[in-house]
Amino acid sequence: MQELVDLANGFSVALTLPNLGFIAIGIVLGVLIGVLPGLGGANGVAILLPLTFSMNPTSAIIMLSCIYWGALFGGAITSILFNIPGEPWSVATTFDGHPMAQQGRAAQALTAAFTSSFVGALFAVLLITFTAPLLARFALKFGPAEFFAVQLLTFCSFVGMSKEPPAKTLAAMMLGFALAAVGMDSVTGQLRMTYGVPELLKGFDFLIAVIGLFGIGEILLTMEEGLAFKGRSAKITLGVVLRTWKELLAHWVLFLRSTLIGCWMGITPGGATPASFMSYGMARRMSKHPEEFGKGRLEGVVAPETAAHAAGTAALLPMLTLGIPGSPTAAVLLGGLLIWGLQPGPMLFVEQKDFVWGLIASMYLGNVVGLIVVLTTVPWWAAILRIPFAVIAPVIIVICAIGAYTVHSSMFDVVLMLVFGVLGYLFKKLKYPLAPLVLALVLGDMAEASFRQAMLLSSGSLGIFWSNPLVGSLTTLALLLLVWPLVGRARAAFGKGGGPGKRPVGLGG
Amino acid sequence: MSEPARSDAPAVRARGPEAALAVLLQAIATLVILDSLRVGVGWADDGPRSGYFPFIVGVLLLASATWILVSQLRRWRADRSEFAERAQLRQVMSMAVPITLYVGAIAVVGLYLASIALIAWFMLRHGRYRVLSTAAVSVGVPLLAFLVFERWFLVPLPKGPVEALLGF
Numbered sequence: 027m028q029e030l031v032d033l034a035n036g037f038s039v040a041l042t043l044p045n046l047g048f049i050a051i052g053i054v055l056g057v058l059i060g061v062l063p064g065l066g067g068a069n070g071v072a073i074l075l076p077l078t079f080s081m082n083p084t085s086a087i088i089m090l091s092c093i094y095w096g097a098l099f100g101g102a103i104t105s106i107l108f109n110i111p112g113e114p115w116s117v118a119t120t121f122d123g124h125p126m127a128q129q130g131r132a133a134q135a136l137t138a139a140f141t142s143s144f145v146g147a148l149f150a151v152l153l154i155t156f157t158a159p160l161l162a163r164f165a166l167k168f169g170p171a172e173f174f175a176v177q178l179l180t181f182c183s184f185v186g187m188s189k190e191p192p193a194k195t196l197a198a199m200m201l202g203f204a205l206a207a208v209g210m211d212s213v214t215g216q217l218r219m220t221y222g223v224p225e226l227l228k229g230f231d232f233l234i235a236v237i238g239l240f241g242i243g244e245i246l247l248t249m250e251e252g253l254a255f256k257g258r259s260a261k262i263t264l265g266v267v268l269r270t271w272k273e274l275l276a277h278w279v280l281f282l283r284s285t286l287i288g289c290w291m292g293i294t295p296g297g298a299t300p301a302s303f304m305s306y307g308m309a310r311r312m313s314k315h316p317e318e319f320g321k322g323r324l325e326g327v328v329a330p331e332t333a334a335h336a337a338g339t340a341a342l343l344p345m346l347t348l349g350i351p352g353s354p355t356a357a358v359l360l361g362g363l364l365i366w367g368l369q370p371g372p373m374l375f376v377e378q379k380d381f382v383w384g385l386i387a388s389m390y391l392g393n394v395v396g397l398i399v400v401l402t403t404v405p406w407w408a409a410i411l412r413i414p415f416a417v418i419a420p421v422i423i424v425i426c427a428i429g430a431y432t433v434h435s436s437m438f439d440v441v442l443m444l445v446f447g448v449l450g451y452l453f454k455k456l457k458y459p460l461a462p463l464v465l466a467l468v469l470g471d472m473a474e475a476s477f478r479q480a481m482l483l484s485s486g487s488l489g490i491f492w493s494n495p496l497v498g499s500l501t502t503l504a505l506l507l508l509v510w511p512l513v514g515r516a517r518a519a520f521g522k523g524g525g526p527g528k529r530p531v532g533l534g535g
Numbered sequence: 536m537s538e539p540a541r542s543d544a545p546a547v548r549a550r551g552p553e554a555a556l557a558v559l560l561q562a563i564a565t566l567v568i569l570d571s572l573r574v575g576v577g578w579a580d581d582g583p584r585s586g587y588f589p590f591i592v593g594v595l596l597l598a599s600a601t602w603i604l605v606s607q608l609r610r611w612r613a614d615r616s617e618f619a620e621r622a623q624l625r626q627v628m629s630m631a632v633p634i635t636l637y638v639g640a641i642a643v644v645g646l647y648l649a650s651i652a653l654i655a656w657f658m659l660r661h662g663r664y665r666v667l668s669t670a671a672v673s674v675g676v677p678l679l680a681f682l683v684f685e686r687w688f689l690v691p692l693p694k695g696p697v698e699a700l701l702g703f
Contacts, residue, residue, distance in 0.1 A: 077688050193602040197560055200596035204567045204589065211574075211585040218585055219570045242634065249630040250623040416662030420654040421676055423634055427641060427650075428680055432690050437642050440693075444638050448631070455618060456553055474588040482582040 029159055036383025039084060040391055048089035049388060053396045056096015061104055061407050065422055067097035067338075067355040068464070069240040072233045073429030075362050083366040084381050088388040090362060091342070094355050095147065095392045098298070098338050099400045102139035102331055103407050107132060107260060110411075115298035115334040118306040122319060122326025129322050132260035136404055137270040138324055139331045142281070144397045146332035149285040150292065150339035151389040154346070158375070158386070161347040165372040170479035171490045173348075175500035177473045178491075179507070180350050181462065183294050186507035190459045198453065199462035205230040206470020213478065225438040232361055232467040233433045236354065238443040239460050241426040243450020245419055261405050277328055280309060284329045288336025292352050293344055298337040305333030339389065346382060347372060349472065354461050357468040549618040553607050560600035567593030633657070645695030650677040 039045065059070035071090050078086035101116035106123035119139060126135035168176075181199055188195045208219045209229025220226040274281075284305040291301035309329035310319040319326050341352030342359070349371035351357040363370045368378060375382055400407075430443035453460055466473075484490035492498040571586030571593055578584065607614070619627070633656060640649035654673035658664040684690045685703075694703055 076690060080688070191603075193599045193606075197557075197596060197599040197603060200592050200599060201560065201563065203592040204563065204596060207567075207589040207592065213582075214579075214585045216574050216585040218574060218589060219567060221566070221570070245634075246627050246630055249626045250619060414662050416657050416660075416664075417654075417672060419630065420633075420650075420657040421672075423637065423653065424646075424650045424676060424680070427638070427646065428684065428692060431641075431646065431693060432684070435691065437693060440638050440641060444634060447634070451627070452552065452556055456549065456556055458556075477588055478583050481587075486578060486583070 029156055032159070032379065032383045033155055033387060035380070036385075036387035037391075039380050039384030040088060040387040045085055045088055045384070045388070046391070048085050049092050049392050049395055050399075052089040052092025053096040053099075053392060053399050056093035056098075056396075057100035057103075057400060057403075057407060058096075058410070059093065060097035060100020061410060062418060062422060065425070066240050066244070067094050068353075068358050069237045069426070069429075070097060071355055071358045071362075072236040073241075073425060075233060075358065075365070076429070076432040078362070079365065083363070083368060084384045086366065087359065087362065087381070087385050088392075090359060091385060091388065092392040092396070094338065094359070095389075095396045096399075097355075098147070098335050099140060099143055099396050100407065101334075102143065103136065103400070103404060104411060106135045106139060106327070107408050108411055115302045115338070116330070117299070118302040118330035118334075119327055121306065121330075122321070122323050125320070125322035126324075126327065127260070131322065133262045133266045134270050134324070135322075135327050136260055137262060137267050137401065138274060138327045140397055140400050141271065141274055142284070142328045142331035143335040144393055145281055146285050146288050146334070146336035147339045147389070147393045150289050150336045150343075151386065151393070153289055153340060154343050154389070155386055158343055158347050158382075161343070162372040162375040165348055166376075168372070170476040170483065171493065172497050172500065174473065174476040174480050175491055175497045175504065176348055176350060177469060177476065179500055179504040180294075180344075180469075181466070181473075182504040182508040184459070184462045184465075186510035187294070187300075188459055188462070189300065190457050192511040194456075194458045195462055198458045198460070199466045202463040202466025203470045203473070205235070206232075206467050207474065212471065213475070225436070228434070230442070230467065231433055231439065232464060233358070234430050234439045234442050235446050235467055236358055236464055237426050237430050238446025239450035239453070239464065240354070241422065241429075242443060242447025243454060243460075245422060246447065246451040247454055248415070249419070260408065262401055267401060273324065274328065277325060280325055280328055281332055283308060283312075284332035285336045288333035288338075289340040291333070292337035292340030294352070298334040298341070298353060301337035302330035302334040305329040342389075345370060346374060346385075350469065351465060354464045357465050361468055546617040546620045547624060548614070549616045550607060550611060550614045552618050554604060557600045557604035557607065561597060561604065564593050564597035564600060567596065629661075641693055643695060645698055646693045647677045647681065648695060648697055650680070 040049070055074070056067075056070070059065045059067065065073075071093055074090065074093065078090065081089075098115075101111060102119055102123070104110045105116040105119040106127050109120050109124040111117040111120055123135045123139060126132065165172075184199060185192050185195045204219075206229070208226055209217070210227060211218055217227065287305045287308065288298075288301045291304065292298065306326065306329050309325050310316050313319065313323075313325060315323070338353065338355070341356040343352070345351040345356040345360050349360065349369070351360045360370050368374065368381065426443065427440055430439050431437070433439055450460060452458075453463075480490050484493070490497075491501040567589055571590035574586040575584035576586040576590040578587075633653060637649055637653045640652065651673045654676060655669050658669040658672060659666075680692065684692055
């Protein structure tokens with residue numbers, strides 16, 4: 027039970043007055059980010075990251091991760107009251123959440139959503155508390171080949187499990203790797219792909235990419251709809267909360283199933299968005315009244331919210347233990363660790379105990395604070411959403427520009443942000459996934475380093491990736507996931523009579 | 536976009552942008568491959584050269600972009616999927632153009648004045664706000680940014696000649 031002792035130490039780190047303050051600020055900022063269109067978990071954290079350079083790393087990551095929890099909570103508010111998913115992972119929440127609001131049950135829907143989020147996150151944090159140290163201890167034995175195999179598994183599972191066409195997933199990912207390689211090669215000191223442009227010496231910073239892709243890109247996308255917010259208002263009273271909680275107790279199987287889906291999708295880089303859809307689909311299929319889904323069933327809110335929050339939280343498990351983030355936001359947090367001079371991965375659990383356990387403890391506290399904050403302040407957030415887009419949009423653009431500039435105090439980065447914004451819009455419209463691009467950009471250097479080290483050890487033979495059972499099975503699993511879409515396509519081509527294929531594998535939009 | 540603009544056309548089809556983006560990715564892949572060949576894709580005495588890993592990345596990018604392009608070209612006539620309606624694209628451009636001008640303006644007059652202009656433009660043009668409330672928001676937001684960044688967190692933001700005149 028070493029974990030409990032460590033966790034208690036973690037609480038003593040997180041429970042100091044300044045850190046509690048950072049938790050509260052983080053949650054409030056996070057809900058705000060989650061509510062506003064064009065600002066999401068990933069780019070919200072990216073924009074605020076430069077502000078934390080002067081803070082101590084533990085407080086900084088506590089605040090930034092709380093922004094993430096807050097954003098996860100905030101997405102539900104816009105989905106239910108306004109039928110506008112503030113975040114991609116709350117799209118599934120609109121299916122039943124908004125009908126409930128239209129029937130005058132907004133408070134009940136919101137309470138259910140927040141509570142589900144909380145439960146999902148709580149289980150995921152428990153999972154992290156007890157498995158992260160084990161996984162880290164296990165990963166201490168990893169050599170470069172094992173690390174590359176895990177990274178390969180991460181990226182191959184993107185191709186295999188993504189709902190986007192595999193060629194587009196691969197293209198987005200390779201673009202990320204290519205951008206990561208620009209600049210000085212850290213091993214040989216040679217300049218790569220700068221083509222004589224001095225601004226490219228430092229390479230492409232993923233923070234700029236995140237702000238552009240998710241911030242500006244999202245604003246352009248939102249503009250298409252010519253948004254006019256028309257929403258319901260809601261006030262949550264204690265009576266409604268208690269009544270809804272009583273009702274929710276009956277759905278414990280649903281909670282358990284949604285949490286499991288969420289944790290699994292969060293650890294493997296499926297992410298919160300597919301987890302929420304999958305969980306919603308499962309809930310509908312297993313329900314006794316599937317025909318009532320989409321018309322305002324409580325389960326239709328519980329299932330996606332639980333899974334999304336569990337996935338969002340569980341995404342930090344591989345980030346902390348292996349240095350491989352399970353979601354774009356986790357990738358941004360990982361980038362923060364690198365900037366503060368902390369190397370994510372198994373050594374973190376040995377060398378930076380205070381940091382790791384302080385962070386894990388803050389996950390418990392952050393979600394408790396988050397639940398209380400959102401339950402009590404819903405009317406204010408709904409009021410913010412009534413501010414017309416003509417005011418919100420330019421303000422968000424200003425915030426994105428400030429965020430992009432402050433990373434390196436470089437005007438070139440602001441221009442890059444714009445370029446990434448247009449790219450993000452095109453990618454979204456043409457159904458290229460953004461997450462693999464961002465993850466490849468973050469992990470590119472690490473993946474290349476472990477690949478080259480492995481190649482050095484084996485003098486260039488790929489056999490090293492099958493040199494022992496562990497690395498061999500990881501590599502084989504990765505390659506299996508990579509060809510999975512081809513299997514699905516072959517099945518669809520040869521077995522047309524045998525029912526519709528589950529996965530549409532056609533190329534192109 | 537890639538088709539001749541006709542006012543009666545209901546929507547822009549996806550196939551043009553789709554092919555164009557694939558070609559752009561091919562061009563990027565070519566740049567990656569060429570530069571990797573320049574720095575060396577083989578082995579030196581101390582291990583793989585700098586171009587070793589990027590070369591593989593470039594080849595995979597070229598392959599996947601070509602795959603996307605070819606499959607798009609193969610169903611060129613049959614593909615009727617839409618990119619966006621023209622009215623929607625006009626909306627997007629009404630945002631994209633001001634953002635581009637804004638980024639250009641930051642380089643010239645600094646972030647503060649550019650932000651005031653951007654917010655004021657949107658509020659007057661799209662929100663039809665009165666001048667007074669427009670002025671309040673468009674000046675208030677950059678002022679808040681100034682306080683938070685320059686005063687509290689000591690992070691300097693880009694400034695132009697006007698701020699220099701005021702002594703910042």
